[in-house]
Amino acid sequence: MIEILRRWWKPFALLILLLYPWILRAPYYHVLGFNVMLFATMATSWNIMGGYTGYKSLGHSTFYGLGAYLVAIAANELGWNPLISAPFLALIVALVAVLLGWIMLRTSGSAFVIATIAMLLIFRLTALNLREITKGAPGLSQPLPPWTPEFSRMPFYYYMLAWLIIAIFVSWYIRRSRFGLGLVAIRDDEGKAEMVGVKTTLYKMLAFGISAYFVALGGGVWSYFTSHISPVFAFDIIVGVDMILMTMLGGLGTLWGPVLGAFILVPSADLILFSFESNTIYLAVIGLMMMAVILFLPKGILPTIEGWIQDRRAPRAAHQGALSMAEMHGLTDEPPSPAKEARHD
């Protein structure tokens, strides 16, 4: 049973996702679907830095906002189509992130977390005050998409679905590469990783840049999607918090955890917003959920389930100890333990 599931769930899930906008045809479901794809992509991206490398950034909304503004300005000033320009403009943001990473990654642990918050606040204040470029607090408007209204959300949905698949592929590729092993080694013990020859600074900067890329892309697409952006919403810390919560709920440092988290959280967030009709209650609910996940489900859903399955198969094996950190964090189908592998570098 589990074997069949393992083999076939991916094509099956893809089929459902491709048919989804035709099954549920109300525009609401298209918006919801787009949001799920958007956040799944961004959470997958955040996970490369926060999960694999262990540097938990609270300021990833910086890249979301930068992407949104770059795409909107390019559309207004140069007439570039956002859906074409976003992947390229996101490269610029990724480059900015690598440079910022060069400075910020001199810190770690909680100092890194507050440095990322400071980074976000600096960018937000700058966006509020550079009125010639960003139009300040009221924000920027963009032209509406050219296609007819009844299709309005569907192209966005498929576009983001495609990018989700690309992001998952990138994440999967990184995880099984030497680069990914280096990142996991940094998370487990940065000093040791450095000693066995992992170029920690370079690796961290690259991971920061990659994890900024898809977030910036998402921001760019979102700015076209909503057609009006302002600094408070583009550089909203909650966007970054959502990515973290999704990743931690699904499974920090796992390939599918962030995706699962987005598929659970985005619809339930909508449900909460609908039933309370209040933004502030929403904050309280995600705050409480985040606390609950950190306290009671610190590994996330996927690694916990994986643990159960292993327990049932070989009740003793799971408790024999000698599990490397990587295995505990749900990288169980990766044979080599990072420390051993990194030694060959």
Add this chain to the structure above:
Amino acid sequence: MHLPSWNVLIQVTIIGILTGGVYALMATGLTLIFGVMRVINIAHGAFLILSAYISYWMFTAYGLDPFLSVMVSVPILFVIGIIFQRYVLSRVKGDPGLGVLLTFAMALTLEGVMGSLWESTGRSIRTAYTSKVYALELSDLTVRLPWVRVGGLVAAAMALAAIFLFLRYTNLGRAIRATIQNRSAAQLMGVNVERVQAMTFGIGLASVAAGGALFSMIWTFNSGSHEEWISKMLSIIVLGGMGSLPGTFLAAIIMGVAESVAAVVMTSYLSPIVFYLILFITLIFRPQGLLGIKVREG
């Protein structure tokens, strides 16, 4: 950007020093908590706003003077602090990043609860003496000192003195300082570290409660303000050197002056950026701050 006259500069510097005193009281708990627990309590700003709301409602509903409403808010936050540390924060072990995320989640929760209970209107306490100004005559210039600010500085100095005396002369205070210096050595000497941690969190929140009462008279706040204020407090304790009380004090005064000077040199709209830049630059180039320990790996 324009340079104001000397008169104005002296005036804003003095206001900045007065403000800095209140900042020092607000940030003291944060640095104590970091020193003992090695966790940055991002919920500190939200607790500040919570205690400001307590003072606000005490004043609005019962006419209780904010200088006296600390009698209510300090015990409440002290108990909340002990419970939060004992039953929530102490369960997270290992990764310090997770502890930070947990306190951040607490901040969001508080913001949500406060925002739903008390709408987003900006609140501030206006007492009978709010607009009174004391004019200080110095040879050829007059410095105008708002009463509330002066009272705030005096109250803050008293509260800080109490905290200093407590840390210096009581057994618990000694245990707290020992834990800040070296946790495992303190444990070996028979210090009950878990109890010290819970008490420290309680004291940390109690001090922010006292700060919140003063805060509610000087600034306007709503449930969302905590984000801005936690950033200010963080930059103060990072600049001072995390875990160092004298450092926090010094940095609070520096920041108070820097901010009020920046408000006249640049615009008051842009002046908070001074805080964030100082935070950013200190973390990266002098992580031990002015008088403290390195926190890059904190």
